[in-house]
Amino acid sequence: MKISTLTFLFLILISFKSLAQTNTVIGTITEVKPSFAGEHALTVGKENTVLILITDLKDASGKTFEINKEYHNLLIETKDKTFVLNPKYAHKTFEITYTINGKGWKCINTLKAVKK
Amino acid sequence: MIKQLFFSFTFMLVNFYTVAQSVLGIDISGGQGTINWTQVKAAGYVFAWAKATEGITFTDANYATNAVNGVSAGMYMGAYHFARPDNNPTTANAVSEANNFLSSAQTHISTCELTPILDYEVSPSLTWTQQTAWIQTWMNTVQTATGIVPILYTSGSIASSLGNSLASYCKLWIADPDGSATVAPGASYLGPWNPNWAFKQYSWTGSVPGISGNVDMDVFNGTLAGLKTLMGCTTTPPVCHYYYANLPYSTSFENTWIYDSCSIGANRIPDKYWKNTIGGTTPNGNDYWHRDDYTGADWTSVTTGSYSPTGSAGTHSAKFHNDPPPASSTGALDLYINLSATGTKQISFDYIHAEASPSPFSFDVMLSTDGGSTFPTTLRTITTASFTTWTTQTFTTNATSATSVIRFRVTDKGTNDVGIDNLNMATLTTTEINQLATEGVTVTVYPNPNNGNFTIKTNDATKHIHAEVYNQLGQLVLSKDGYAGEDEMQINDLSEGVYFVNVYADGIKIATQKLLVLNR
Numbered sequence: 001m002k003i004s005t006l007t008f009l010f011l012i013l014i015s016f017k018s019l020a021q022t023n024t025v026i027g028t029i030t031e032v033k034p035s036f037a038g039e040h041a042l043t044v045g046k047e048n049t050v051l052i053l054i055t056d057l058k059d060a061s062g063k064t065f066e067i068n069k070e071y072h073n074l075l076i077e078t079k080d081k082t083f084v085l086n087p088k089y090a091h092k093t094f095e096i097t098y099t100i101n102g103k104g105w106k107c108i109n110t111l112k113a114v115k116k
Numbered sequence: 117m118i119k120q121l122f123f124s125f126t127f128m129l130v131n132f133y134t135v136a137q138s139v140l141g142i143d144i145s146g147g148q149g150t151i152n153w154t155q156v157k158a159a160g161y162v163f164a165w166a167k168a169t170e171g172i173t174f175t176d177a178n179y180a181t182n183a184v185n186g187v188s189a190g191m192y193m194g195a196y197h198f199a200r201p202d203n204n205p206t207t208a209n210a211v212s213e214a215n216n217f218l219s220s221a222q223t224h225i226s227t228c229e230l231t232p233i234l235d236y237e238v239s240p241s242l243t244w245t246q247q248t249a250w251i252q253t254w255m256n257t258v259q260t261a262t263g264i265v266p267i268l269y270t271s272g273s274i275a276s277s278l279g280n281s282l283a284s285y286c287k288l289w290i291a292d293p294d295g296s297a298t299v300a301p302g303a304s305y306l307g308p309w310n311p312n313w314a315f316k317q318y319s320w321t322g323s324v325p326g327i328s329g330n331v332d333m334d335v336f337n338g339t340l341a342g343l344k345t346l347m348g349c350t351t352t353p354p355v356c357h358y359y360y361a362n363l364p365y366s367t368s369f370e371n372t373w374i375y376d377s378c379s380i381g382a383n384r385i386p387d388k389y390w391k392n393t394i395g396g397t398t399p400n401g402n403d404y405w406h407r408d409d410y411t412g413a414d415w416t417s418v419t420t421g422s423y424s425p426t427g428s429a430g431t432h433s434a435k436f437h438n439d440p441p442p443a444s445s446t447g448a449l450d451l452y453i454n455l456s457a458t459g460t461k462q463i464s465f466d467y468i469h470a471e472a473s474p475s476p477f478s479f480d481v482m483l484s485t486d487g488g489s490t491f492p493t494t495l496r497t498i499t500t501a502s503f504t505t506w507t508t509q510t511f512t513t514n515a516t517s518a519t520s521v522i523r524f525r526v527t528d529k530g531t532n533d534v535g536i537d538n539l540n541m542a543t544l545t546t547t548e549i550n551q552l553a554t555e556g557v558t559v560t561v562y563p564n565p566n567n568g569n570f571t572i573k574t575n576d577a578t579k580h581i582h583a584e585v586y587n588q589l590g591q592l593v594l595s596k597d598g599y600a601g602e603d604e605m606q607i608n609d610l611s612e613g614v615y616f617v618n619v620y621a622d623g624i625k626i627a628t629q630k631l632l633v634l635n636r
Contacts, residue, residue: 037291054293057293057319099148100147102142102145104147
């Protein structure tokens, strides 16, 4: 396969990524609880939107997540092996983008701290 | 940037390798927007589940579109139901959830398509025994309606906690998003299903051409041939996916017609059991059947020659329209149907064509028993008569081929359109067959009035005649069998009075005659 063909396919992939139907919710994270198959459900904002935080498989520890790098430690593991919100992010208001996956979950893509 | 490109190319090459080696699929929901299924198929994905319903009332607005377009692109498509035992905890609720699923998905469920799924992932306040019963109830309801045992989608922790009975009843699609399409799920993930699993969901963050955003990625535990066996494909399905309807089958052509992926494209078939073909020597774009209200560019001057009312049952019908009418303009609409059941099958439909003696004109209902390769039998032909109102056509066939095709073919040089509606096909009961056999048998009782001696005569000596005579009080006063092979019998010595004579042919009552006996 020619490099030019690969480049074209790569650009197609990138274009689809950029066309993702991204949604946004703004608010504080009020609850963290275990979700399906080891993932975590975050309740966000006044509407109590439930968002799913997908574990980053590239980190074998299973303690980081598929979100922008600066918030990879959004949750921390406690002694009893459960995950809770990192205290430094408590009461912080986030603008969170998410997309809906094949199961209808609202999967978090990015977080950005915003001023209240 | 160069490094990023290198890793991306490497990822793509690995992805292509994986696609080539494994039977891969995806699962999607309506929230992912419009999907280009042609691109998904072209990327090597074989199967896909689309979300159909959730709970007792929710339906995915994009499900039907995904189901139809996926099949049209050549994908094996299935439907899944997102269980909500947290909101609907009783087994009666499970039945309601199953019925919600069936109301949306049943028309798309068949053998040689992807197995229906119960997506079980929420945590209700129920014991594991109660959850097992809930799941089993949902499964039973869907199996009863479709004849297919659904597959359970769930996580390792849930699978490990459910009762062993489920593992011996249904197959498992395990959520194990470790990113690998080739590594089998661990034993701890499979619970009582270990070591058996049918599908593995190996990623929630895949990229697939034709779909925006992250995509759930799945792999089948076996070869493509194994997948077809699992789905009940008895033969290799044709590229364009013919499906054979089972008896009884009926349609009044009310639903929006769907895309015909076989050869012609566009929304030209009433449902997935049909194929739209052309067979004329000079076909043009108008030589097609459509639902009567079709407005595509390949039907011109659609109001010319239209019939009224547009449906005999409901508001729509199947209409053959040609404009201008070239010589030997021919179009055919083929119904693929399984006639393997024993017995006589009856076909009936309403027909309209308000035009006297167009030339040439022929409406033929033809039968193929070899999947549409040949049509050696013509079941009904209409050539000249003008049917200005809907007229029911009824006839039978004793064909027993599971790959039968009923062709509705029009050859028309006339001006007015041809319509069919209210199509019904079913296997006849013995009583119905007997009733059919006695159709056309006429009875004459003479003389009437008489002096107590009279004759009952029919026009068919092959039928066994039996007569019963009742008086005005409803009392049976005489019962008599005719002689085999004779078309009349004598009855004598009735006393004066008024009687009612019931006449039977081969056990079926074909006439009741009032009789007056005078002046004995």
